Amino acid sequence: MQAGAMGFQLVRPDDAAAVAVLTDLGNAAQAVDDPESPAGTPELTAGWLRYGWDLEPDQRYLYRPSEDDDPVGVLNVGVPKRDNLHLVTGGITVHPDQRRQGHGSAMLAELLRQTRELGRRTVWLGCAADDDGAAAFLKQHGFSYASHDARRYQWPSKVDQDHVAALYAEARQAAADYEVVRTQVPTDDQLLAELIEVTAAINDAPMGELEFEPEKFDLQRLKDFEYAGQQKGERIYRIFARHRHTGVVGGHTVMMVQPSQPTFGNQYDTAVHRDHRGHRLGMLLKIEMMRWMADAEPQIERIETWNNADNSYMINVNEAIGYRLSRIFDSYQLAL
Ligand SMILES: CC(C)(COP(=O)(O)OP(=O)(O)OC[C@H]1O[C@@H](n2cnc3c(N)ncnc32)[C@H](O)[C@@H]1OP(=O)(O)O)[C@@H](O)C(=O)NCCC(=O)NCCS
Incomplete structure (x- = not known):
């Protein structure tokens, strides 16, 4: 699974322009959704794309609704290979100015398409527990609450x-x-x-x-x-x-x-x-x-x-x- 479906551009770590767009999009969303987190940089993004946590990096895609559009969102696809072979871990982020136009749903459809194509059966997505909009999005697409993690400083x-x-x-x-x-x-x-x-x-x-x-x-x-x-x-x-x-x-x-x-x-x-x-x-x-x-x-x-x-x-x-x-x-x- 490399190229992704129409509208989805797999970001390669050596594609500096795409890495910069990916980083900017992530930071724009984070400034609204999670301002306590430190902002990302292109170098950090490229490092994660290349090496991940332990040499099983997620694939990240820029999503454009049509060819002439700027990217409006980022789709992460994590596919564990050492264990948990039933699982795909996802991430969906829509630019704050582009929400409620169906983009998140389009990215989710691509995530599920890839999951089926890989023969896997379980998908995880997460959101802040106090983000009612993201929770509504996930429930609307059939996801159920399964667990919670706490971040402390x-x-x-x-x-x-x-x-x-x-x-x-x-x-x-x-x-x-x-x-x-x-x-x-x-x-x-x-x-x-x-x-x-x-x-x-x-x-x-x-x-x-x-x-x-x-x-x-x-x-x-x-x-x-x-x-x-x-x-x-x-x-x-x-x-x-x-x-x-x-x-x-x-x-x-x-x-x-x-x-x-x-x-x-x-x-x-x-x-x-x-x-x-x-x-x-x-x-x-x-x-x-x-x-x-x-x-x-x-x-x-x-x-x-x-x-x-x-x-x-x-x-x-x-x-x-x-x-x-x-x-x-x-x-x-x-x-x-
Ligand atoms: C959650 C998120 C991905 C939704 O993206 P989106 O492009 O706005 O979603 P869609 O337009 O496809 O929404 C589909 C449906 O989800 C529900 N929904 C989405 N956002 C919602 C909100 N803020 N409040 C209530 N319902 C919402 C609605 O039912 C919506 O359909 P409608 O607009 O016809 O009512 C986006 O808000 C986001 O990027 N949030 C920050 C990152 C995040 O928390 N991601 C978690 C999901 S993996």
């Missing part, structure tokens, strides 16, 4: 450091059997192999009613994630906890800073393997990361993190260390 300068220091001391004590180790990407293969199981522990996070099988992780996938990050220019920090007696890695947390947005940090996955829960490792790892970032990336003004909105354990940790709710986003699902 932490402003390091506003964090109550005394409170965090007390939590840190408590967690240190509860996790005295664990050694806490800092590493930076690229990770050598031997250590990366030891991190496969804790990475896969993210599969234990709640997913609501979404039809989803556990993601499959192996050494190559972890290498692909690190390679994709490096190629996008990201600085990726990881902290893991190793059980002192057995040597087993029980938990980890990952932070990313994109040099073109150096004041904005991304708190990526944090996971503790089920055999190692109950030792405050989640709290310990995240505070250790805050301490590291204060030294290594002192320019960070804001850190973003995402959790399933029902993941009360992780959310309680995040709230305790100063993360505050920004917004809830709903996931909708359609079974073909």
